[in-house]
Amino acid sequence: MNDGEPRFRSFVAIDWSGAKGRRHKGIAVAEARHGSGAPRIIRPDHVWSRTELLDWLFEQAKREPTLFGFDFSFAPPFVERGAYLPGEANVPTNARAFWAYVDHRSDDEDLGAASFLEAVHRPHFYFGIADVDRALMGLGSDPASLLVDPTDHQSDALVTAAGMRALAQDPSSFAPPGLTAQIARTEGWTFGVL
Template sequence: MRRFARFACFDWSGAAVLRPPGIALAIIDRAGPPRMIEPPGGWSRMGALDWLREAAAAGEDMLIGIDFSPALPFADSGAYFPGWSDSPADARALWALVDDLTAGDLHLSVSTLFAHPEIARYFRQHGGRQGDRFGSRGGGRLRLTEERAKALRLSPSSTFNCVGAAQVGKSSLTGMRLLHKLGGAIPIWPFDAVPETGPLLVEIYTSLAARAAGLAPGRSKLRTPAALNAALIRFEAAPLAMPRHDDHRADAALTAAWLRHVADDPALWHPADLDRVAMTEGWTFGVT
């Protein structure tokens, strides 16, 4: 079992602006507190892509969590877009399709994707627009790992839902553009094998870290520095001195510490039924 020297977590955002305030990055070593990485002016998605490329070039011994879904649901219907003849066959083809169809959108955003006459049929969008293929279940289709997350008393949202405070659709689609442009420079589990050296990406769910830190269901946000540092103690992490506290920075810091705390557990790398969806849906690290 590989032991990483450092751990990082990106909290993510799908906002169609240059520097989404929801993007935050925390890093933690094998010992000590997490620390925030704060570029001048704040994070952009292209800035995050550049940071990942630099980590790849440097061969960083780092496990990096990313807080977005790297694929759409597939296993429930045998396709991302059932009924559409051009539906991609696997996650990498999906990333390429999303990036190609949104090539004109600035900042790795995905606004024009929903103008596609076929793809729009599968999404719920603002203004009461719901495609006729969104699905019969109220919240939308879920990946297998998201179905499993429900058993952990979590509340995952469908990546086909792009409406409301809990929507993750746009965030995940912008993340797919990032993964496509990264071009395999950093392997991403479980689509790739765990490399012997260098960085590795995994999908994370910040609410899973919050639950493991003892926060009650529905109360996954750490509103104060004192609340964050109390949660960090649960993962044997020293307190963090953060000049500016907000939910996104707190989520990134806590989840980086959680990732360090659990990454050596072999069971988390081999969840049941992973092989069924490893190339199409991926998996959220920590969901068993």
């Protein structure tokens, strides 16, 4: 990478469905290219599987420097509560071990963990569909000027791709105040992983 050359050429955001099954209408993938062009939905009418998406992600990573972001919680908040699952015994204290713990307790197909969430109830919140063009312009992006209303998953992916592109311009995004090695190993809330 030369001085002045961007570290990433592509910024891909993935709204990862927590649904059960092999294919998921809730998965949406958006890409923002370097610059200010509007992000675009990748294969907008396609119904992805998570394993298929994982294969696509690896291929994209081979093609060019890409910053990937996922709209899902890599783990419950740790720092605020002092544990992933407060009050439960034998729960790991770092993200990799926690996901092995989740995988071991989930028999869902296609990289799913819904059965774990059902067994260990944790509330999830949905805040509504964003005004995508206004959000994109607020992030320095051209508006998407979509012809139809996006799903909540598509709007999440579009805005996240543009947001990652904007964050990547500022090196402090990757070294926020208060970040310690311990927090980096344990925290995994949505947008907590860059």
